[in-house]
Amino acid sequence: MKLLLHTCCGPCLLYPLDILQQDGFEVTSYFYNPNIHPYKEFRRRLDSLLELSVKSDISLICHRDYDFNTFARQVVFNEEKRCAICYDIRLEETVKFAKNNEYSSFSTTLLYSVYQNHSLLRDKCSLLSKKYDISFVYHDFREGWQQGIDLSIQNDLYRQPYCGCIYSEQERYDNRLKKKLKKRKFTNK
DSSP states (O other), rough: OEEEEEEEEEHHHHHHHHHHHHHTOOEEEOOOOTTOOHHHHHHHHHHHHHHHHHHHOOOOEEEOOOHHHHHHHHHHTGGGGGGHHHHHHHHHHHHHHHHHOSSSSSEGGGGGOOSOHHHHHHHHHHHHHHHOOOOOOOOOOOGGGGHHHHHHHHHOOOOSSSOSSSHHHHHHHHHHHHHHHHHHHHTTT
């Protein structure tokens, strides 16, 4: 059972890869992430994943070109839907590749992160599964969140401080924006 696993980064790969291999899948990691900003962050995540794949003998296919324009063109003026758009961009590319290269199924390491919209991801993957007639392997990898962190530290992997896009970078570091978002969340309850 060949499975193509969309991979956002090395630290998020470790736990899902282990679970899927235990379930009997022949896993190939697939790095396609045009959302990552800036370029240095993209290179740092890619280089860390490449290093892990060599060190741990992980099958890996990478889009090494920095394709931020693909993400930016679809998200600008749609910022409130940016995560959904980002999921669509990355997952559809993954599913097309899987379908065209005789994989029997696909999944994503995004299902590992406690910071991602899990139900939206699951819904989008299910729709893509139907659209392209390929199996989506669902697993709630969040249960291994701490184990994955521990493994990434043991493997001395670069652990990024934000999701990847320019908006998440601002939310991570802009204290005034954090206060505004917190206030908005509190008043919308």
